[in-house]
Amino acid sequence: MRYLFLFMGLGVCAADWPTYRADASRSGVTTEQLALPMKQAWVHQPLHAPRPAWRGPAKRDPYNKVENMKNRQLFDHAFHVVADAKSVYFGSSADDQVHCLDGATGKESWSFFTEGPVRLAPTLHGGNLFVGSDDGHAYCISTEGKLIWRQRLAPSNYRIAGNNRIISAWPVRTGILVDDGVAYAGSGMFPSEKVHVLAFSATDGKELWRITQTDLPAQGYLLMSKTRLYVPAGRDNPVVLNRADGERLYEVAGARSRGEKYFASSQGGGGDATLDGDTLVFGPGRKGRMALVPGGKRDAFAVFSGNHMIISAEKSYLHADRELSVLDRVRYLKLEGERKQVDAERKRNGALLSKLRKQKSLDVPVVLEKVTVGGRRLDEISAAMKACFLWRVDCAQPHSLVLAGNTLFAGGNNEVAAYSTSDGKQIWTAKVNGVAFGITVAHGRLLVSTDKGAIHCFTAK
Numbered sequence: 001m002r003y004l005f006l007f008m009g010l011g012v013c014a015a016d017w018p019t020y021r022a023d024a025s026r027s028g029v030t031t032e033q034l035a036l037p038m039k040q041a042w043v044h045q046p047l048h049a050p051r052p053a054w055r056g057p058a059k060r061d062p063y064n065k066v067e068n069m070k071n072r073q074l075f076d077h078a079f080h081v082v083a084d085a086k087s088v089y090f091g092s093s094a095d096d097q098v099h100c101l102d103g104a105t106g107k108e109s110w111s112f113f114t115e116g117p118v119r120l121a122p123t124l125h126g127g128n129l130f131v132g133s134d135d136g137h138a139y140c141i142s143t144e145g146k147l148i149w150r151q152r153l154a155p156s157n158y159r160i161a162g163n164n165r166i167i168s169a170w171p172v173r174t175g176i177l178v179d180d181g182v183a184y185a186g187s188g189m190f191p192s193e194k195v196h197v198l199a200f201s202a203t204d205g206k207e208l209w210r211i212t213q214t215d216l217p218a219q220g221y222l223l224m225s226k227t228r229l230y231v232p233a234g235r236d237n238p239v240v241l242n243r244a245d246g247e248r249l250y251e252v253a254g255a256r257s258r259g260e261k262y263f264a265s266s267q268g269g270g271g272d273a274t275l276d277g278d279t280l281v282f283g284p285g286r287k288g289r290m291a292l293v294p295g296g297k298r299d300a301f302a303v304f305s306g307n308h309m310i311i312s313a314e315k316s317y318l319h320a321d322r323e324l325s326v327l328d329r330v331r332y333l334k335l336e337g338e339r340k341q342v343d344a345e346r347k348r349n350g351a352l353l354s355k356l357r358k359q360k361s362l363d364v365p366v367v368l369e370k371v372t373v374g375g376r377r378l379d380e381i382s383a384a385m386k387a388c389f390l391w392r393v394d395c396a397q398p399h400s401l402v403l404a405g406n407t408l409f410a411g412g413n414n415e416v417a418a419y420s421t422s423d424g425k426q427i428w429t430a431k432v433n434g435v436a437f438g439i440t441v442a443h444g445r446l447l448v449s450t451d452k453g454a455i456h457c458f459t460a461k
Helices: 329-359 364-387
Strands: 038-044 087-091 097-102 108-113 123-125 128-132 137-142 147-152 159-162 165-168 177-179 182-187 195-201 207-213 228-233 236-242 248-251 272-276 279-283 289-293 302-305 308-312 315-319 323-328 389-394 400-404 407-411 413-420 426-442 445-450 455-460
Touching: 038 426, 087 445, 087 455, 123 177, 128 182, 228 272, 236 279, 272 308, 279 308, 302 315, 302 329, 308 400, 315 400, 323 329, 329 364, 400 426, 407 426, 426 455
Parallel strands: none
Antiparallel strands: 038 455, 087 097, 097 108, 123 128, 128 137, 137 147, 159 165, 177 182, 182 195, 195 207, 228 236, 236 248, 272 279, 279 289, 289 302, 308 315, 315 323, 323 389, 400 407, 407 413, 413 426, 426 445, 445 455
């Protein structure tokens, strides 16, 4: 079950898009159904494009034999927006401001300066915006652009040269999540200088608890379930904390998967993550794969090829470089569990068979039959798992994916496209200026953010 608790308490309209990827689970899912086809209502083109903190990775890693490595730090490559019925809000890594646009016209209503780049989207909660900045502070701003409070999350005001800017030694690069009057954020990217994760009052910014870690940064959008806080660590794997007091529960370790020793951490990490309850799906790692980690577990239960995953009811939508597919997730995971059990038993029987053959035991035929039966069952399971993919279609828009009603919207190079969830058929497409890294759906509007800084608004014709 999806946890929409983040905004239920204040009765925010379901058609709002109040935080990055719609909710605290980062689901990218809304029940709102947009009418197609759509026309471009307006486009907002800021003076300056986003200025990402990090350059992309090398194309290959010869030591680990990895080709065409994925960029695992894409959180600030576009101005991701949040929206309510009247307005569209975003932070800028180029001019250090939070901007508010009129939702109907795209014209700027107001802007608010911080003292550093604002790299992640604001969170809209209780009629206020919560924003983190590279200046090491959290801000609470009214939807009219007035400062309500400003709280330093960094341990001091010490500034450094970083990412071609003057920033805090402990920048806030996790976004801010809010629930039940409590806000959560992380501050810091250098473990040697201590990285801080905090809970503080959403009313006045007063600190409630703080923990430090000296092994991993806090970088990327936080995720949250009812009891746990998931802290992304850039190119490494997320850390899981207890929401009540910040106690560190574990670091997600990755997986031993078929044909490989480890999924993570050198192969893991990445900027795309979502929760289904406390089941975490994250990636794409270096190789374009998503790991599914059950709640309370460190290791992945299953690994899927793809850059993004949308979880909806019993299905999952997988988004890869050139393909979009839908998976009967419940049946697939049940089969994967059986596959692991059968494979383990077959290996045990195989080891026993080798031992019995050396001993010239009369039990060899019995154990050989068990090995043979196990092999046949593995073949049957493999075929059944392939059949769990209900459809697969070519998709030339690999950079972002959201689900609105019964329509998937995918962002590509200079375009955005819509696909039907029933059969994967492409049913609409439109041009945009740049790589469409961000998609938001709110109040009849499709908002697409690109690496050029453009924000395109599409509405029904």
